[in-house]
Amino acid sequence: MTETIGRDELVRMLRGAVEKVRAGHEGLSRLDSAIGDGDHGTTMLRAMGLVEKTIVERPSAQGRDRQGAAPFPPRPLRALLNDVGWAVMGVDGGAAGPLLGSLLMGMAEGVGERQELDAAALADAFEAGLASVRRYSQAQVGDKTMMDALVPAVEALRAAAGAGQGAAAALAAAALSAEKGAAATADMCARFGRARNLGERSRGFADPGATSMALIFRGFADGLAAAR
């Protein structure tokens, strides 16, 4: 089991999320067609394309070998998360980009200068990410939004870290909680976003944003668990 998260592990987590969301994007659009305007799957697909592009290390403009052949140092964890977050914010699909982007950029702040995260430091990072999301969204657990997956996931991560589990086990616990939280949104009545317009008619369908957040956590966990 992976006990700590360094740069390679973080990249595996992000790639895992890309893979899961890609595989599930049609389902997301179906859910969004039921209670939103049907574009969540394609928005998330575009967002994941931006994640994939941004995690690749490229020589930056300053002082690098023009051929790109010379070795260059990869970005620190904080810069990597920050770049990925800013890229996701540029997805032009309403609230999804800014919310996911602010989660990642908040995580960057939470990571700070650290280059190796144990489970507790990973929980710190996700808590900072959640705090950043809360600056832009007043939604609470129970409102049928991505918060219904994100909040329990972060709580489970912290609990697992507190119980002395390693980073991989803590992320696996987080993914399970996110999935449970997303599934539970099917019984809720939407109080945020455009689904709110449907009121009681929004019941019976899981929230697309919570579902994509669960896919992301599942991707983090599976990506990390996968053999290198």
Place this chain on the structure above:
Amino acid sequence: MRGIAMAMKKFINKREDLVKELLEGYALAFPRKVRLAGSNLVVRARPKAAGKVGVVTLGGSGHEPALSGFVGEGMLDVSVPGEIFAAPGPPRVFEALKTADRGAGVLFIVLNHAGDVMAAKVVMEMVKKQGLNVKMVLTHEDIAGGPRDKPDSRRGLVGCVPVMKIAGAAAEAGRPLDECLAAAERASENMATLAVAMSPATHPSTGQALFALADDEMEIGLGQHGEPGTGSMKIKTADETADAMLGRLLADLRVNRGEQLLVLLNGAGATTLMELFVVYRRAARVLKEKGIVLARGAVDEFLTVQEMAGFQMCIVRMDDDLLKLWDAPCDTPYLVVR
């Protein structure tokens, strides 16, 4: 309710190219007034003189001519179009604010919709971090959204157009940022809008109807993305509809005898100018009876919702300065004052 199978009949190519292609065509149609710059920002063909305040807005596409139709001399310097009915991401908005800054700061006009406001909040944090001189004004004048003392619940509808006109004129006149903001806020806080819908629009990317209404029904208060209003009712005549809407608007804004109003009628896409003129005539008559001055008016399609049938009625309480700014020249593709 959603997912109603309506055969979508629209002239489009690939759905994913829709916004890119509409912007390309728009810029080609008005080459002397606008062009595309950077990451699909719509900017004035000739930038504003240095030392004047820039005016920027953002918003989803699919509401043409809004919002990019009002980029030009005397109104907007830059508009940031998003995907269909979806806000643009903060990076492009930030780029727009930097592009529009001619050394005197930027007035940033945001319509109260969740995605737009979220993008704006992120951008305003960046603005603070980087020390840019940007002031934001939020339009929220849809009286169907909630009471006047709960502005967060009120959406931004076509009232953004007079606010953009007034802010743009103040900026073009060389007023400093604080004064441009004050004028824009005075207009924003003195307006009220109500929408009515008769038949829904289809989302051009998904082909789904935004809402449903029976053939013989209309709904007052319905938002521009199908946000619910005050319940559907049997279709009324033009005069009855005008009376019902104007009555609620005047009460909400507490308009008194002798005050001056700008009245703007905005077609939603499928409602004809013929109908709008009939409604406008009635509104003018009602105002006259009440001793309220119809100081200025406009009837057109400013902010549409695809092929939705219906319209928005917007009233703005004007003072002499706001009238002066409304009358100032502007030269944009969809609003020209000489």
